[in-house]
Amino acid sequence: IWHNASNGRHWVFGQFDDAVLPACILLLERAGLAPEDRANPVLVSRAISRIVNSNDDRGVVVGKWDKDYEENTTKPTEWTGSIKILEDYMKRQRPVKYGQCWVFSGVVTTGKNSIS
Secondary structure, eight states: OBOSSSOBOOOBOOTTSTTHHHHHHHHHHHTTOOGGGGGOHHHHHHHHHHHHBTTSTTOSEEEOOSSOOOTTSOOGGGOOBHHHHHHHHHHHSSOEEEEOHHHHHHHHHHHHHHTO
16 A cells, blocks of 8 residues: 555555455444445445545544644554554444545455455
8 A cells, every 4th residue: 555655555455354345334334324325336435435434424443644643543654554543443333443545445445345
């Protein structure tokens, strides 16, 4: 996954992990996507993209782009995959701290792949 303009980093998407599909179904529900609309790839993609950001609909990841991180939170550079993020989100039922663009893209890709 691309981390910045010149560096990629290893990312474990984990779309087949036992924790991922239940998390993604919950995300679709929290995004307000009706069951009959879940066959529409455009609506599903938009819903997952929107709900991964914690600013909307009790989403998954809190974005933070400065270097001032609270204790007992995870810096964006410490994440190595989507599984732990989705497990933490399901366990605590609140957004996970913290992510940046590559974290968001990793979780979105995992969500879309898990339900495809």
